[in-house]
Amino acid sequence: MIRAANRLARNRGALAALVVLVAMILACLVGPRFTGHEPGRIYPDLVRTAPSLAAHPEPGEIAPALTRLAFRMRVTVSDIAVSGDRVRLVLSDMAKPIDERVLVYLPRSDLFGPATVLDRQDGGRRLVVEAPLGRLRFLLGTDMLGRDLLTRSLVAGRVSLLIGAVATAVALLIGIAYGALAGYLGGVADAVMMRFVDMLYALPFVFFVIMLLVFFRSGLGLILVAIGAVEWLDMARLVRAQTLSLRARDFVRAAEALGLSTPAILRRHVVPNTLGPVTVAATLLVPKVILLESFLSFLGLGVQEPATSWGALIAEGARALESAPWMLAGPASFLVLTLIALNVLGDGLGDALDPRLAER
Missing domain, CATH: 1.10.3720.10 (MetI-like)
Incomplete structure (x- = not known):
């Protein structure tokens, strides 16, 4: 031997x-x-994402993701601005004041963190919101x-x-x-x-x-x-x-x-x-x-x-x-x-x- x-x-x-x-x-x-993901965790906003070393959401993914979330929150999103690792946006509802509890949809998407209201306008029908961006990497997609x-x-x-x-x-x-x-x-x-x-x-x-x-x-x-x-x-x-x-x-x-x-x-x-x-x-x-x-x-x-x-x-x-x-x-x-x-x-x-x- x-x-x-x-x-x-x-x-x-x-x-x-x-x-x-x-x-x-x-x-x-x-x-x-050490991958940072659970094997059964589903990311609805990142379906069939190609392999990449870059962190998600990428610049081109932010606006579509916010639009989908705004539809679920039943508000309108506008004036999206990205600065570093944070995104600022305006939520609008012409019919009634926005219930701030709908902001929980942002961290649920995994692309954004907990949101902070920076300003309330038009009696609460318009909110200026800021939220941190998620940092998700998918080496194999x-x-x-x-x-x-x-x-x-x-x-x-x-x-x-x-x-x-x-x-x-x-x-x-x-x-x-x-x-x-x-x-x-x-x-x-x-x-x-x-x-x-x-x-x-x-x-x-x-x-x-x-x-x-x-x-x-x-x-x-x-x-x-x-x-x-x-x-x-x-x-x-x-x-x-x-x-x-x-x-x-x-x-x-x-x-x-x-x-x-x-x-x-x-x-x-x-x-x-x-x-x-x-x-x-x-x-x-x-x-x-x-x-x-x-x-x-x-x-x-x-x-x-x-x-x-x-x-x-x-x-x-x-x-x-x-x-x-x-x-x-x-x-x-x-x-x-x-x-x-x-x-x-x-x-x-x-x-x-x-x-x-x-x-x-």
Whole structure:
């Protein structure tokens, strides 16, 4: 293992992929706390806002936003003047004096702060008002409802990475146990067990998921069950092949001669010697599971609102590709970067654990 770790440390590509993967995990875990936005917070005045480093509201957004708010307040807005981080405007109502309580609409819009009345004219039918401007930044823009896309992409990454990790763990547990037992028993037991695997291979995955949806409600739990119930098949075949080669080794025969039980032999001698190929396969299985979850969410069979995942965000972005291409570009970039990092890391682990390279 020390030699393998040294070979992995010399692989710059694998180390870079590991750094990217760790950074992605940390960003998804703690990043939403520092974006300045709640993942479900809706900004009605900033729907489908393009990515930008500039703070909102921008000069061209102030007058339309104030006009919409004035309509809700049932007044007329005029003489809008921006000075630094504050805006001054005049509210008018020719029929009756303006109730100052309507000024609460300004801070509710998130673009403006609490308003201050500077002057009352015409018996209260005309108010000169000043309010601070909000300072909202959307580095990846907003979606169709006005939610910050960066925050939602990071929160969605938690779900996608969780599904990848949990489904892979389930596949490892079932696949290792099933494959090691089948390979060690051999004979008729091995043939029967592997024919069962072949039967599951013949079942179309999407049909299997749709069949589950008939009996269960779609959601995160269903995705974990569906993916975990299928992805262990490849792992079982891999472990079985390794076990068939280990079964004839001297240390396994010695354990049998000492009277160790089958579970003890599998636990102490067979399974530990399959961990090299299994580790490599696991790193390559995680991106496969994430991509599979994204595919299901894209079809609408995966994670449902209010939860979200990279696949669900990509599906939303695909529907708004012409009018808001950043809705697809942002989540897709997170997904592609994670998949590339996992695949490069898996290749690096495969080279590091390759016994043919042990003497190099």
